[in-house]
Amino acid sequence: MLVMLPCLGAAQEVSRTGAYPREEMRLVLGAGFAAILERHLESATPADLLVWSLAGMTSIDSALSVQRTGRNVRLLQGERLLLSRSLPERAEGESFATAGGAAADRLTLFQQAGWNASAAIRAAGASALIRHSFEAIFSHFDPFSRYITPEEAQAARERRTGEAGLGLRLAPGRGAGTVVVAVAAGSPAAEAGLHVGDRVLSIDGTRLRPRDAAGAAGLLEGPAGTNVLLLIERNRRRQELTLRRVLPHGSPVTAERVDDVLMIRIPAFSAQTERQVAAALLAAFSQGAPKAVVLDLRGNRGGLLSQAAAVADIFLGPGEAFRTAGRHAEASRIYVTAGGDLAQGVPLVVVVDGRTASSAEIVAAALSDRGRAAVIGTSTTGKGLVQLVVPLPDGGELLMSWSRLIMPAGWPLQDIGVLPGLCTTGGPAAAARALTALRAGSRPMGAAQAQQGAMRHPVPAVAAEALRAACPPAEVPNEDLPVARGLALDTAAAGAAMAQ
Known part of the structure; x- marks a missing residue:
């Protein structure tokens, strides 16, 4: 409480x-x-x-x-x-x-x-x-645990309010309910007639406690295409308004077909990521199955852990996606995949770089460890700790690391990151040479991948640094994407690039 x-x-x-x-x-x-x-x-x-x-x-x-x-x-x-x-x-x-x-x-x-x-x-x-x-x-x-001031925590709660694409922001007010402090032009909130200064008394019949903007945020969230009913008070008169949730603004998943390869770009893992990836796959396959799929996770700093598991589930059959381990009993969990492969088994390649982190690393590692995808790019960030938000009585919060991520093969993600099977650190020319080597049956990253899979917690810092030196983290430019498509279209090369 x-x-x-x-x-x-x-x-x-x-x-x-x-x-x-x-x-x-x-x-x-x-x-x-x-x-x-x-x-x-x-x-x-x-x-x-x-x-x-x-x-x-x-x-x-x-x-x-x-x-x-x-x-x-x-x-x-x-x-x-x-x-x-x-x-x-x-x-x-x-x-x-x-x-x-x-x-x-x-x-x-x-x-x-x-x-x-x-x-x-x-x-x-x-x-x-x-x-x-x-x-x-x-x-x-660890470097990720920190204290969040009451002002920062309130701003974060307000940002979470309306994440379902309703286009409004609430803030605590005096008395019952919360107060509308912003309405985005053209949003569902604006179209429903919501005004700045309106007091929201209840959401879908649930009355709001005084100053409970955070509670309101959770009640507003929901799948795109569903309705939410607000009871508002304006000029001492009450009325009900119905808003229809839409996909949130920001950085949605995008997809395009290039050389009969479906390129899916995931910039972050938000509440809608799994739905958007699934929709992109279903739409593409309804027009004829592509020859391969490339997941672009470059620069993706992560997001919701549950969405990482859900996106991995899109491409994997039953099995373990990853696990978390911590001192507290509730911190240790096993995340599994149980669904079918929406990509229908077509070749899959994941592109990562030095800024790929957290949930994005989980997806890349799960698909690689399970033998579903080849990874191309550079070593990733190595952010493998899970944070818990602890509310404090002053309105502040503790963002506290309480578990570490363990990949399906048993190695810890923290400080190591994901190693690609095809390293692009040296630029497009080096990436092309690595692709040629894989096509010839050679595995330039094979020894490093085997070493990574054998690592167990705790991993000495010097060992992690030495492993990452096999393919130092760097930015992967768009110029390297043709190599990713080439890898995806070459079954033998993709197989050689996979962790074994």
Whole structure:
């Protein structure tokens, strides 16, 4: 449950009065600490969280310093001792919520001492203390975990509102429901007569709680072509409006037929990606089966994990697509494919480059490991950690890595990335030579692909770097696409390029 606290929304007012809001800070920090202790991919102790978060204060005021000696920690201002306390410990069987709360309680004592002694701390305010505390903690973990401020979190929630292509944006308002703050011209919202300033009281019969723009976002989402019913209030009069969802604007999937090869470009994995890819395939095959399909994932930075599984399912029969592994029981899952191949078994090639990441890497790896597709391009980003969003009582969020991605062959994606069977790092001429080698039965990337498939977590950084050096990440230009089509049309070369 997300509980909004007005006190920290007015952090600057608090700093002007000189009062440190200890009770509110304990709630926010305690919730975050409990989540980190229980769910983060990497383990930490309550003592670690306390000492690391104290470094956040020293980043605000360099006159402050922290000393950890044995089972005690001290906060100093120059030579002056401000506070000394024992480090918290989690007792056997103690809940993460209790342990996190105890660590937060200890931290707020130090923050209060720093607040009273440091003008810089008071000027920064409570919100800055929260941000610096979590940033200091996450600096000891992976590069993707971070704290999201209440303002950033609200903006993200508002962006999620109307993602189904309704063309409106909602924001919290006073009283019941949420308020329409933007209506896009020509959108379903505009055509239905929705106005800026209208108050949305319910969505499809579900009444909205006060200030619950995030809840409204989830209720607005749905498949394109379906209707959503809004109860609105305008000038103290209520009326119902029906809006029809359309495909979202942004970067949709595109498809074209070149040399009888279906080229499908996926720029990102959004809520509609699987539907759009399936529609492109069905439309193309209804006009006669192409000789091959090329999935273009260049520059695709990822997106929804569920959509990665769904897109892989379009091309694969029953089996494992990928799995996630983490400390928390709910973080470890197996994603499977169960459907039939909408591409009807025609040759499939996936194009990747150094900016291909996350969900896009999953699709490329799943299709490659399962022997369904050959991969062409360069080494990909190697972003193989899954993030969990943890709401905090101040309206902020923790974006926290809680599981790692394991590909069907058993190797971890993080730091390694996907290796292509045909490397294009050297440019079009080098790519053409690699294609000629594959046609002759040679496998220039074969040894590196075998080495990748044999890797298991944890992979030393030096080993990952050495493997990626076989085909360094780079941008793959459009000039390389004819080579991708040539690979797709040559069954023997495509087979040689596949991971074996």
